[in-house]
Amino acid sequence: MKIFDEAALVSGIRNGNRRALARGITLVESTRAADMELAQRMLQQLMPHTGKSVRLGITGVPGVGKSTFIEALGLHVAAQQKRVAVLAVDPSSPYTGGSILGDKTRMTELSRLEEVFIRPSPTGGTLGGVSRKTRESILLCEAAGYDVVIVETVGVGQSEYEVASMVDFFLMLMLPNAGDSLQGIKRGIMELADLILVNKADAGFEARAEAAKREYSNALHLLRPKYPGYTTEVKLCSALHKNGVAEAWEHVQTYLARLGSDGHFIQNRNRQLIHWTRRLTEELLLARLWEHPDVKTGWDTETARIRSGETTPVLAGQTLIETFRKSYSA
Amino acid sequence: MKIFDEAALVSGIRNGNRRALARGITLVESTRAADMELAQRMLQQLMPHTGKSVRLGITGVPGVGKSTFIEALGLHVAAQQKRVAVLAVDPSSPYTGGSILGDKTRMTELSRLEEVFIRPSPTGGTLGGVSRKTRESILLCEAAGYDVVIVETVGVGQSEYEVASMVDFFLMLMLPNAGDSLQGIKRGIMELADLILVNKADAGFEARAEAAKREYSNALHLLRPKYPGYTTEVKLCSALHKNGVAEAWEHVQTYLARLGSDGHFIQNRNRQLIHWTRRLTEELLLARLWEHPDVKTGWDTETARIRSGETTPVLAGQTLIETFRKSYSA
Ligand SMILES: Nc1nc2c(ncn2[C@@H]2O[C@H](COP(=O)(O)OP(=O)(O)O)[C@@H](O)[C@H]2O)c(=O)[nH]1
Ligand SMILES: Nc1nc2c(ncn2[C@@H]2O[C@H](COP(=O)(O)OP(=O)(O)O)[C@@H](O)[C@H]2O)c(=O)[nH]1
Ligand SMILES: [Mg+2]
Ligand SMILES: [Mg+2]
Numbered sequence A, B: 001m002k003i004f005d006e007a008a009l010v011s012g013i014r015n016g017n018r019r020a021l022a023r024g025i026t027l028v029e030s031t032r033a034a035d036m037e038l039a040q041r042m043l044q045q046l047m048p049h050t051g052k053s054v055r056l057g058i059t060g061v062p063g064v065g066k067s068t069f070i071e072a073l074g075l076h077v078a079a080q081q082k083r084v085a086v087l088a089v090d091p092s093s094p095y096t097g098g099s100i101l102g103d104k105t106r107m108t109e110l111s112r113l114e115e116v117f118i119r120p121s122p123t124g125g126t127l128g129g130v131s132r133k134t135r136e137s138i139l140l141c142e143a144a145g146y147d148v149v150i151v152e153t154v155g156v157g158q159s160e161y162e163v164a165s166m167v168d169f170f171l172m173l174m175l176p177n178a179g180d181s182l183q184g185i186k187r188g189i190m191e192l193a194d195l196i197l198v199n200k201a202d203a204g205f206e207a208r209a210e211a212a213k214r215e216y217s218n219a220l221h222l223l224r225p226k227y228p229g230y231t232t233e234v235k236l237c238s239a240l241h242k243n244g245v246a247e248a249w250e251h252v253q254t255y256l257a258r259l260g261s262d263g264h265f266i267q268n269r270n271r272q273l274i275h276w277t278r279r280l281t282e283e284l285l286l287a288r289l290w291e292h293p294d295v296k297t298g299w300d301t302e303t304a305r306i307r308s309g310e311t312t313p314v315l316a317g318q319t320l321i322e323t324f325r326k327s328y329s330a
Helices: A006-014 A018-029 A033-049 A066-078 A104-112 A127-143 A158-164 A206-222 A245-261 A264-291 A293-307 A313-328 B006-014 B018-029 B033-049 B066-078 B104-112 B127-143 B158-164 B206-222 B245-261 B264-291 B293-307 B313-328
Strands: A054-059 A084-089 A116-119 A148-153 A169-174 A195-198 A233-236 B054-059 B084-089 B116-119 B148-153 B169-174 B195-198 B233-236
Touching (some): A006 A018, A006 A127, A018 A033, A018 A116, A018 A127, A033 A127, A033 A264, A033 B313, A054 A066, A054 A158, A054 A245, A066 A104, A066 A148, A066 A245, A084 A127, A084 A158, A104 A116, A148 A158, A158 B158, A169 A245, A195 A206, A206 A233, A233 A245, A264 A293, A264 B313, A293 A313, A293 B264, A313 B033, A313 B313, B006 B018, B006 B033, B006 B127, B018 B127, B033 B264, B054 B245, B066 B148, B084 B127, B084 B158, B104 B116, B127 B148, B127 B158, B127 B264, B169 B245, B195 B206, B195 B245, B206 B233, B233 B245, B245 B264
Parallel strands (some): A054 A148, A054 A169, A084 A116, A084 A148, A195 A233, B054 B148, B054 B169, B084 B148, B169 B195
């Protein structure tokens, strides 16, 4: 990784320079201990300028229309003189190089706008790492003056919990096929949703979309509400024809205002800060572990011994953290 | 957690006692540092008795028929006087308490057999943690004399990579709907598969299943083979009617024999040991971090200061690992 000029980076981001923002995010995504320390110094300086965006999470199975929806929503929001950033969390990307937001093609109009910033999922590392990086990228976008930060994730298990735990509003897109067992497992995830949109309510699918809407509404009534006294609504939309998109955005704003006035908004944000702190602490420590010269040497020795059958992972692990313990404070 | 008698546990597992095995797995799943150390001592003693099972990973979207298939396969294998263990990796379970293998109902016959052991997904922790625990549970099952260890996961992103990286053979179940965009993203995952089974090839779906089979075969030809010179085959089956299950098992055995004779088998196993070592080392260190009394006190102080705005997660994280560094070697 090249050398970053810290002051230039911070002021570039503060001035809304997209290249500076992109470089800041690259820094946040680095797992080198030195980069991490620089990234954290940068974040520390930018912290006072964060927190003012609407953080919106969007999930749904591949093909449901997330990219199409984000394109439509982004254009709608940008037309109101708001700056929009789009980030992705793709749990498969650590290995495949990312499958979502590889398709900037679906966001052709949006990605051409000056006031829009689009960033694919970080590659490498665990979901926890990807999640920490995305959380910090949100903050960088805020420091760069973006008003709405959209975090897209594929609708698969734990990554949805991760994204739900870093946004203010979690939006779930569904296909208009009610009773589909493919979506049936979504119970746990539905509890995370602040709003469910049945997409593709067009082209002859209107009746099926209505049926799906009823089914999801019924299912939601059996679930614990996300906040006491709140109901997660189910609405129809057609991202392709840009129907229901403005209404959804209207709903987000009203809902967030209510969360704000009854204290949930700030409680959520605080809980998220604590969550981030835990992850960050762990990653800082692990970066120091694996970059320690004695541990690096020990790793080579131990893995060679595992291959030759002289030791086991159990003993090797203990040896490695013992090596770290001895030399860490030295 | 109750106190475990280490020697009794080890010999109980070695004797194939199911209660001892279940307790051993509970120990492996614990994240308390003291339990982890005991678990690692236990594993160290059992290591010489591990490695002899067929480790079979099974994935597919919810509803594809994994549980039904495992029931059929398990009964088939058990009828050949082999002992079968079934473990689950469910990436959503850390929060929801697990959605797969909650349905032992689908494995009613199998779960009644004396020589069969079924264990749901560990709850709590990150996917990485769940994965480390499952890997160690496989070893315990082997030490307890199980001949086949089946690891089930839902077909969602990173958890499939995790499971593929702990088994000898990775089996992917598919629905008989060719061209379904819901399955279309499976490119990366398809590269992990040693065999693809199009399930539900029955009840009038035979033609669609055949079409799906052709489509997947064609798709596979465009992908890099899992091992040079190997082809991932696509076969039909009906888990419900127990058609194609014996053939699939036959295929697994022939394939593994080939992997064995050309060295891939042992290479895979070694790579997996190294992967486990890395995870284990990290978890051992993090357990020590969070259980250190000074860090515990520091955590309470720092999170209170975050809530009151006196510090940021960035500074808090640095303070915490500095606290750990100072007192860790003391
Ligand atoms: N009919 C219809 N098709 C849509 C709609 N939204 C998206 N699509 C189509 O569904 C496919 C997948 O959309 P995409 O946005 O890439 O889905 P993603 O994988 O969730 O990001 C594309 O062919 C879109 O044109 C919609 O509202 N109606
Ligand atoms: N027709 C048919 N149905 C099946 C077959 N295998 C499973 N099913 C049904 O599909 C549904 C889901 O099966 P299950 O094993 O729970 O799927 P899992 O979620 O992948 O574990 C159940 O209603 C099963 O009876 C099959 O081979 N043919
Ligand atoms: Mg997309
Ligand atoms: Mg099942």
